[in-house]
Amino acid sequence: MRLRFNLVLGLLLAAIVIIAGVFAAWIAPYHPIIDADLMNSEMPPSWEHWMGTDGQGRDVFSRVLYGAQVSLTVGLVSQLINSCIGTALGVSAGYFGGWWDDLVNGLTNVMLAIPSLVFALAIMAVLGPGLPSLLIALGLTNWSWTCRIARSSTLSLKNQGFVQAAKVAGFGDGNIMRTQILPNIIGPVLVMATLGIGGAVLAEAALSFLGVGIRPPQPSWGNMLTDARELLRAAPWAAVFPGLAIFITVLGFNLLGDGMRDLLDPHMRTRRA
Amino acid sequence: MSTPLLEIRDLTVHFPLPKPFLFGSTRVLKAVQGVSLTLNEGECLSIVGESGCGKSTTALSVMGLQEPTSGEILFKGKPLTGPNAPTRKERARIAQMVFQDPYASLNPRQTVGRILAAQLALHDIAHGSEASHRVADMLSRVGLTPDHADRYPHEFSGGQRQRIGIARALMLDPKILVLDEPVSALDVSIQAQIINLLMDLQETLGLSYIMISHDLSVVEHVSDRVAVMYFGRVVEEGDWHSIFSRPTHPYTRRLIGSVPDPDAILSGDRGLPDAAEIPRNARFSPDVSRKPDPHENVEPSQLVSIGATHRVRLAQ
Numbered sequence: 354m355r356l357r358f359n360l361v362l363g364l365l366l367a368a369i370v371i372i373a374g375v376f377a378a379w380i381a382p383y384h385p386i387i388d389a390d391l392m393n394s395e396m397p398p399s400w401e402h403w404m405g406t407d408g409q410g411r412d413v414f415s416r417v418l419y420g421a422q423v424s425l426t427v428g429l430v431s432q433l434i435n436s437c438i439g440t441a442l443g444v445s446a447g448y449f450g451g452w453w454d455d456l457v458n459g460l461t462n463v464m465l466a467i468p469s470l471v472f473a474l475a476i477m478a479v480l481g482p483g484l485p486s487l488l489i490a491l492g493l494t495n496w497s498w499t500c501r502i503a504r505s506s507t508l509s510l511k512n513q514g515f516v517q518a519a520k521v522a523g524f525g526d527g528n529i530m531r532t533q534i535l536p537n538i539i540g541p542v543l544v545m546a547t548l549g550i551g552g553a554v555l556a557e558a559a560l561s562f563l564g565v566g567i568r569p570p571q572p573s574w575g576n577m578l579t580d581a582r583e584l585l586r587a588a589p590w591a592a593v594f595p596g597l598a599i600f601i602t603v604l605g606f607n608l609l610g611d612g613m614r615d616l617l618d619p620h621m622r623t624r625r626a
Numbered sequence: 627m628s629t630p631l632l633e634i635r636d637l638t639v640h641f642p643l644p645k646p647f648l649f650g651s652t653r654v655l656k657a658v659q660g661v662s663l664t665l666n667e668g669e670c671l672s673i674v675g676e677s678g679c680g681k682s683t684t685a686l687s688v689m690g691l692q693e694p695t696s697g698e699i700l701f702k703g704k705p706l707t708g709p710n711a712p713t714r715k716e717r718a719r720i721a722q723m724v725f726q727d728p729y730a731s732l733n734p735r736q737t738v739g740r741i742l743a744a745q746l747a748l749h750d751i752a753h754g755s756e757a758s759h760r761v762a763d764m765l766s767r768v769g770l771t772p773d774h775a776d777r778y779p780h781e782f783s784g785g786q787r788q789r790i791g792i793a794r795a796l797m798l799d800p801k802i803l804v805l806d807e808p809v810s811a812l813d814v815s816i817q818a819q820i821i822n823l824l825m826d827l828q829e830t831l832g833l834s835y836i837m838i839s840h841d842l843s844v845v846e847h848v849s850d851r852v853a854v855m856y857f858g859r860v861v862e863e864g865d866w867h868s869i870f871s872r873p874t875h876p877y878t879r880r881l882i883g884s885v886p887d888p889d890a891i892l893s894g895d896r897g898l899p900d901a902a903e904i905p906r907n908a909r910f911s912p913d914v915s916r917k918p919d920p921h922e923n924v925e926p927s928q929l930v931s932i933g934a935t936h937r938v939r940l941a942q
Contacts, residue, residue: 514731515741518794521689522745523718532744536735 360612366605370598374421381415386570388412395588405590407580413591416572417598423573424602427487427557428550434492435553436499436546443503444530444538448511457500464497470556477565487566491553499545506538540617547610551603558599574599629703631834632665632688632721632802637697639683657683659858660697665802670828670835672845674881675855681838684855685804688836689723690714701802718749722795726807728787732779738765738790739775745797760797768793769823785816789823796827805837809844821847842881846870851935854878863929864936874938 373380394410396402404413446457464472473490480486510516511534519529554574560566561575569576574595581592639658645651658680665671673681686692688699690706699706701720706712712720725731732741742764743757752760762772768789779787788808795803808824809817825848828835839845845852852869854862854877862875873879929937 514725514727514791515733517689517691518723518725518731518791519733520691520714521718521721521723522794522798523713523715523748524745525714528748532736533733537733 357612359608360616363605363608363610363612366601367609370421370602370605371425373418374425377415377418377422381412381418383412383415385411385416385419385572388415395584395591397588398590404594405588407577407588407591408584409580413577413594416577417574417594420572420574420577420595420598421602423484423567423571424554424557424599426484427491428553428602428606430488431491431495431553432546432549434488435496435549436542438493439496439499439545440503440535440538440542442496443500444507444534446500447504447507448526448530448534454504457504461497461500461504464494469494470559473556473560474563474565477560482565482568484567487557487560490560491556495549495552495556499542499549502541502545503538506541507534510534510537540614543617544610544614547606547613550606550610554599554602554606558595630664631667631702632836633700633703634661634663634684634688635698635700637661637684637687637699638695639680639687639692640695656858658687658694661855661858661860663853663860663863665834665836667801667834668828668832669850670837670848672837672839672849672852673855674839674842674845674852676840678857679855680858681840681855682806685723685806685836685838688802688804689721690717715749718745718800719798720800721802721804722798722800723804723806724788724791724795724808727811728784728791729811731791732787732794734779736778737775738777738779738782741779741790742775742794742797745794749798751798764793764797767796767827769819783816784812785819788812788816788820792820792823792827796831799831800833802834802836805835807838807840810839810841817844824848842884854881859939860929862936862938864933864938868933868936872933872936874932874936 388411390406390410392410393402393406394408396406396410398405402412402414404417407413407416442457442460446454472494476490476493477486480489507530516529516533519533524532557566557573558575558578561573562579564576564579566575567573569580577595578592581588581595585592637658638656638660641655641657643653643655645653661680661684663671663673663684673684675681683692687694688706690711694707698708704710704712706717706720711717732738736744739758739761742761743752746752746757746760751757758775761775765772765774770786770789770793774782774786774790779790782790788811792808805824809820812820821844824835827833828848835848837845837848846866849866851865852863853860854869854875856877862869862873862878869878870882873882929939931937
């Protein structure tokens with residue numbers, strides 16, 4: 354069954370990445386920064402170094418594990434910020450309409466017109482590199498699609514009988530948005546958020562690759578790729594494994610989002626007999 | 627004469643239409659034009675007419691879901707519209723609504739119990755087990771069973787969903803129930819069940835109904851009085867007997883003629899033009915092949931009494 358396959362594989366991949374990140378300190382055989390063995394640099398994968406060593410003799414496996422921490426934090430936190438901004442703006446714009454809707458629409462269009470990576474780059478340039486500025490930069494630049502989806506879903510819901518019935522029953526607008534509209538649009542929003550986690554992981558990698566994200570020597574998949582770029586021929590494993598980690602993370606969260614959407618479909622949910 | 631339960635005075639609702647590209651003036655859709663109706667306690671007033679005639683807009687105005695352009699709506703002499711209108715919460719105790727589409731009128735993410743009980747908590751009528759007790763009570767009253775409260779709306783058929791919709795509307799013990807095409811989305815066999823349920827409830831709870839319908843065969847069974855609307859105006863109004871035995875306005879006659887009759891001879895009929903295109907003083911033409919002629923320009927007359935409770939508009 355397609356539903357189970359998506360969900361299980363997505364959950365599995367996401368779980369691997371999450372476990373890797375959370376337990377990096379216990380799993381990693383070497384320290385990602387201090388254990389630099391210049392005598393053993395650019396070593397291919399072996400029993401001692403499962404993913405080989407990089408140009409400075411650091412264990413790639415350990416660095417990939419610690420890199421997962423950065424990627425997950427950036428992915429989850431920035432998407433949480435994006436989803437909150439997008440949903441709040443989209444639902445209120447769709448529900449109230451009028452000048453507020455025009456304003457939010459205009460803002461969304463501006464955000465969509467600016468490439469989000471370029472915008473994030475600009476914010477990073479102002480805030481300086483580092484994890485907190487990464488979270489802010491990626492959290493403020495990728496809410497426009499969520500906003501659009503939340504708005505259009507709200508528009509189609511707000512004239513339906515059950516929303517009107519809630520108004521007629523005397524519920525306030527805030528209550529209606531929270532109890533009537535939000536539960537019915539959470540599916541698409543969640544899917545957007547989960548897909549966005551993959552996007553944010555990629556964006557973090559790109560920003561770190563460009564040198565404005567996570568500062569070396571702290572490992573992130575992006576700056577590992579930067580380091581590995583120069584020795585792509587001599588030590589391809591130093592680039593392949595962080596790349597593979599990015600691939601697995603993005604694929605995992607995308608499948609998870611897909612599976613979650615199917616699961617959240619109310620028609621799939623029946624009363625437990 | 628005592629104050630009627632609900633009085634609609636000269637209600638007018640206009641919708642601005644989107645402007646044509648670049649040039650051209652803003653057009654206005656006059657959905658409801660000067661409708662005056664009264665609803666007495668314990669009676670069922672039906673508003674009939676084809677889609678676009680303003681009957682639903684009138685109902686939405688009564689419910690406070692549509693702000694009237696002008697005119698007023700009074701409940702027991704107190705205004706429901708304008709600056710002294712009651713809040714949404716206060717209004718909820720006065721009038722409730724049953725919606726047309728039973729599939730869109732229940733939140734798919736809430737159990738039936740929650741759909742029914744939420745308003746009790748909001749209005750501080752009942753909480754916790756007292757609320758579930760009332761929910762169970764109401765469910766049996768509308769012909770469902772108390773254990774249905776734990777289920778989600780998609781587990782019910784159209785007719786059962788409409789029963790839930792009726793139960794929801796009755797939870798706050800309102801005085802007026804506005805029924806917006808309550809059975810038009812249902813099978814004919816289910817229609818009769820719901821109509822019977824509504825009639826029973828009216829009798830036992832002493833409710834007053836405003837029923838919106840395009841189907842006179844439904845209206846015939848429940849109404850005490852009938853108002854026929856045509857392009858935003860009431861063209862004929864009267865008690866059940868006068869409307870069905872002596873339909874006077876040509877439009878009413880055509881409506882009654884449109885009730886399916888197994889012996890009828892089929893004839894070609896054409897639809898009516900877009901409501902926004904109809905000139906203000908359009909007249910109804912008994913000749914269905916003729917469009918309303920704007921050049922005749924006859925001012926619509928007032929409703930004229932032609933019986934004790936029977937009124938008809940002459941010019942339109």
